[in-house]
Amino acid sequence: MPAHDLNVSxxxxxxxxxxxxxxxxPVGIDAKKTHVLILHKLLEIEKRLDEMAKRxxxxx
Numbered sequence: 776m777p778a779h780d781l782n783v784s785x786x787x788x789x790x791x792x793x794x795x796x797x798x799x800x801p802v803g804i805d806a807k808k809t810h811v812l813i814l815h816k817l818l819e820i821e822k823r824l825d826e827m828a829k830r831x832x833x834x835x
Contacts, residue, residue: 783791795812797805 795804795809797803797808800806
């Protein structure tokens, strides 16, 4: 299984943190918004994989 680079630059980390932060939440983040962002990214990945599979089928 390939190792994945999970290191995030400080700027990107800060941007993500600010996007999902919610000081009113007991865990400090807006869980609903976080889940929406995760699902959105997964849908983008699924779309890209479908496009890649289609291109591979076309190549034979």
